[in-house]
Amino acid sequence: MKKDYYEILGIDKSADAAAxxxxxxxxxxxxxxxxxxxxxxxxxxFKEAAEAYEVLSDPDKKARYDQYGHAAFEGAGGFGGAGHMNMEDIFSQFGDIFGSAFGGGGFGGFGGFGGGGQRRVKGTSLRIKVxxxxEDIANGVEKKIKVKRKVKAQGVTYKTCPTCNxxxxxxxxxxxxxxxMQTASPCGACHGSGQIIDQKPAGADADGLIFSDEPVSIKIPAGVAEGMQLKVSGKGNEAPGNNSVPGDLLVVIEEVEHEALKREGDNLHYDLxxxxxxxxxxxxxEIEAVGGRVRIKLEEGIQSGKILRLKGKGLPSLNSYGNxxxxxxxxxWxxxxxxxxxxxxxxxxxxxxNFTPSPEKGDKSFFEKVKEMFS
Known part of the structure; x- marks a missing residue:
C-alpha cells in the first residue's frame, strides 16, 4: 500500500504551498x-518525495487527492502523480527547488548541469480530453487518438553551444x-540545453522542430472518474538537441452523461x-443498467420513495475493491x-x-432516506 503523501513530506493537510x-x-x-x-x-x-510534491504542489491534483486518495492517480499509465517518473523527470521538473545545494543547481548529469556534461532538456507536455x-468506465477501454505534437525535423543537426561549451x-x-561570489545561470544562447541548431531543414522552426500527427493508443482502466488525469510518458512535444527527451501526454477524463443513470462515486442511481x-x-x-437491461421485482404495496439496492451492479472501484x-x-406516478x-x-x-395512509414504524421518512443516502 502506498504511503500517504502528507506523511512522506512530514506535513499535515493544512500546510500551504510554501510549507x-x-x-x-x-x-x-x-x-x-x-x-x-x-x-x-x-x-x-527521493522518488517518493518527488511524487508527493508533484501532487500536493498542484492545487487541482491536491484537491483530487484529498477527496479520492491515491485512487485519483492510479491505473494504467499513472494518473497525475509521479509514480512512473524516472530520475530525469524529477530533476527536469523540480531542479530549481534545490538552488545551489548541489554544485550550482546541478544534478549529477540527470536533468541539471552537474558533472560538466550537457543538460538533458525535456519537451513540453500536451493535454487533451477524452x-x-x-460503459467505457465500467469495462475499461483502449482509445486510439491522433496527437499533433512537435518532433525533430528529418535532417536537423545540432552542435555544442560555443558560449557555454x-x-x-x-x-x-x-x-x-x-x-x-560565484553564481551560475542558464546560458542565454542555448537556453540551457547546451546545444544550438547547426543545420535546419526547410519548414522547421527555430529549434528544428515540425508538427506531426501521430496515432497514440491509450489504455484506460475501469473505474476512472471525471477530471482524473492519465499520463502517457514520452508522447508530448520533443525538445531540441541530441540529448533531449520528449514531454508527456496528459489525458484528462471527461464523462459523457448517461440518459437514465446518474453516478455517485462507484454507485449508480436510477429513477423508476x-x-x-x-x-x-x-x-x-425491466430497467437500465450498465452493460444491458436487468429485471427487478416489485412487491405488492410498494411505496413511493422506496430504494431498491442491486448489489454489485454499479461501477468497479479503481482500486479493485469490487463494484x-x-x-x-x-x-x-x-x-x-x-x-x-x-x-x-x-x-x-x-x-x-385500504386507501388511508398508514405508514409502518419501519417505513423511513423522506428526510431519513436522504440522510441515510448521504451518510
Whole structure:
C-alpha cells in the first residue's frame, strides 16, 4: 500500500504551498543521489518525495487527492502523480527547488548541469480530453487518438553551444562585501540545453522542430472518474538537441452523461416511475443498467420513495475493491387526468381503509432516506 503523501513530506493537510515546498526541499536534499551514492533505499525515498510534491504542489491534483486518495492517480499509465517518473523527470521538473545545494543547481548529469556534461532538456507536455461513456468506465477501454505534437525535423543537426561549451550554464564571479561570489545561470544562447541548431531543414522552426500527427493508443482502466488525469510518458512535444527527451501526454477524463443513470462515486442511481396499479399489485419491471437491461421485482404495496439496492451492479472501484451498487428509486406516478369512470372509482375508495395512509414504524421518512443516502 502506498504511503500517504502528507506523511512522506512530514506535513499535515493544512500546510500551504510554501510549507509544502520547504518540506519537499528538505526531504529531497536529505535523500539526493549525489549525497547517497549507490543507496537504493535513499533513491526510493527521493522518488517518493518527488511524487508527493508533484501532487500536493498542484492545487487541482491536491484537491483530487484529498477527496479520492491515491485512487485519483492510479491505473494504467499513472494518473497525475509521479509514480512512473524516472530520475530525469524529477530533476527536469523540480531542479530549481534545490538552488545551489548541489554544485550550482546541478544534478549529477540527470536533468541539471552537474558533472560538466550537457543538460538533458525535456519537451513540453500536451493535454487533451477524452470523453468516456459509463460503459467505457465500467469495462475499461483502449482509445486510439491522433496527437499533433512537435518532433525533430528529418535532417536537423545540432552542435555544442560555443558560449557555454555545452554545459548549459554560464558562471559569473563578482566581488562583494562578503568576498568573491560565484553564481551560475542558464546560458542565454542555448537556453540551457547546451546545444544550438547547426543545420535546419526547410519548414522547421527555430529549434528544428515540425508538427506531426501521430496515432497514440491509450489504455484506460475501469473505474476512472471525471477530471482524473492519465499520463502517457514520452508522447508530448520533443525538445531540441541530441540529448533531449520528449514531454508527456496528459489525458484528462471527461464523462459523457448517461440518459437514465446518474453516478455517485462507484454507485449508480436510477429513477423508476410506476403506476398506482403497479404499486398496489406488484410485479416486475425491466430497467437500465450498465452493460444491458436487468429485471427487478416489485412487491405488492410498494411505496413511493422506496430504494431498491442491486448489489454489485454499479461501477468497479479503481482500486479493485469490487463494484458499487445500482440504487433504484421508486416513484409512484399520479395521473393528471382521469376519465369519468376512474374518478368515480377513486371517489368510492377515498374513505376506504385500504386507501388511508398508514405508514409502518419501519417505513423511513423522506428526510431519513436522504440522510441515510448521504451518510
Amino acid at each position: 509544502i515546498k520547504k518540506a519537499y526541499r528538505k526531504k529531497a536534499i536529505e535523500f539526493h543521489p549525489d549525497k547517497n551514492p549507490g543507496d537504493k533505499v535513499a533513491e526510493e525515498k 470523453k468516456l461513456t459509463l 555545452g554545459t548549459g550554464q554560464v558562471t559569473k564571479i563578482a566581488n562583494t562585501v562578503f568576498g568573491r 416511475y410506476i403506476s398506482f396499479a403497479e404499486a398496489a399489485l406488484g410485479g416486475s419491471k 458499487g451498487d445500482l440504487l433504484v428509486h421508486v416513484n409512484v 399520479t395521473p393528471k387526468k382521469l376519465t369519468k369512470e376512474q374518478k368515480e372509482f377513486f371517489e368510492k375508495m377515498i374513505d376506504d381503509e
